[in-house]
Amino acid sequence: MASQLLIFSALFLLISLSICFASDPSPLQDFCVADPNSPVKVNGLVCKNPNLVEANDFFFSGLHVAKDTNTPTGSQVTPVNVVQIPGLNTLGISLVRIDYAPWGINAPHTHPRATEILTVLEGKLLVGFITSNPENRLITKTLRKGDVFVFPVGLIHFQQNIGHHRAVAIAALSSQNPGVITIANAVFGSKPDIPTDILAKAFQTDPATITKIQAKF
Structure with missing residues (x-):
């Protein structure tokens, strides 16, 4: 009985650790504003001296501005991650604005470090993601203004503006630096x-x- 309890406890610990390590590390202080000028290399970014932290370290302006969609794919992504807001360092979140020309696409891609939740602000989007091998099942949905859709971490996904007017979406991601492939x-x-x-x-x-x-x- 004791050995079974020990095995169960070990398995529980392993599962718990895998869950804990599935996203950005949790902060151990109120904030850790990124210091991009530090020569020290760590998994993330070195903390700025807290005595030098100011409001602008947690601020970004301009997400209301429509971006040029005259691109090969007919879309433009505006990121707001730890590069744009140093105060996001260790907080495990970021977001993007995506502008789409009529029939423009956000081409199939993955975020290796983040789940994404997308909200349509204007227009109509066809969105979808593909499950992993061997099924490779395509799951799609047509979204309109106010609709929300989730793309699981690491899976290939895409969006297409299927309307005759511009479309805009905001997406939040569960990493300060989700990466994109x-x-x-x-x-x-x-x-x-x-x-x-x-x-x-x-x-x-x-x-x-x-x-x-x-x-x-």
């Missing part, structure tokens, strides 16, 4: 290039087609 850019625009024979076999096509796609990135 745009699938097409990473696969076809890596530096140096992934060998064409590898991509040709992966995408079940010929190397010449892969070369043409890589040239666009």
Whole structure:
């Protein structure tokens, strides 16, 4: 009985630790404003001297400003993470504004360190994410003003403006620095290039087609 209790306790501890480490580290003080000028490298950013902290360390202005959507994808993302607000350091949150031209997309991508919750402010979006192997199930939903949708951490997801007018969304993310991996850019625009024979076999096509796609990135 004692050995079973010990095994159960060990398993509980392992599960608890995995949950604790699944997001940014919890702060151990009121705040840890990032000091981008520190030469010290840590997992995150070094704390600024608290005696030098000021209100502007927790402030960002301009999220109300519409961004230029004349881009290859027809969208523009405005991030507000620890780079823009040093006071977000260790707090485990950030957000973005996304502007979409009519029929513009926020191309398939992942956030390796964050779950995302998106709210539509204007327009109509088709959103979706893909579950992991082997199912690779596509889950989609059409959103309108005021609708909210969640993209689980690490999964490939996208948005498309399916209206004839501009669309705007705000998304919150569960990391001060969620990271973003745009699938097409990473696969076809890596530096140096992934060998064409590898991509040709992966995408079940010929190397010449892969070369043409890589040239666009």
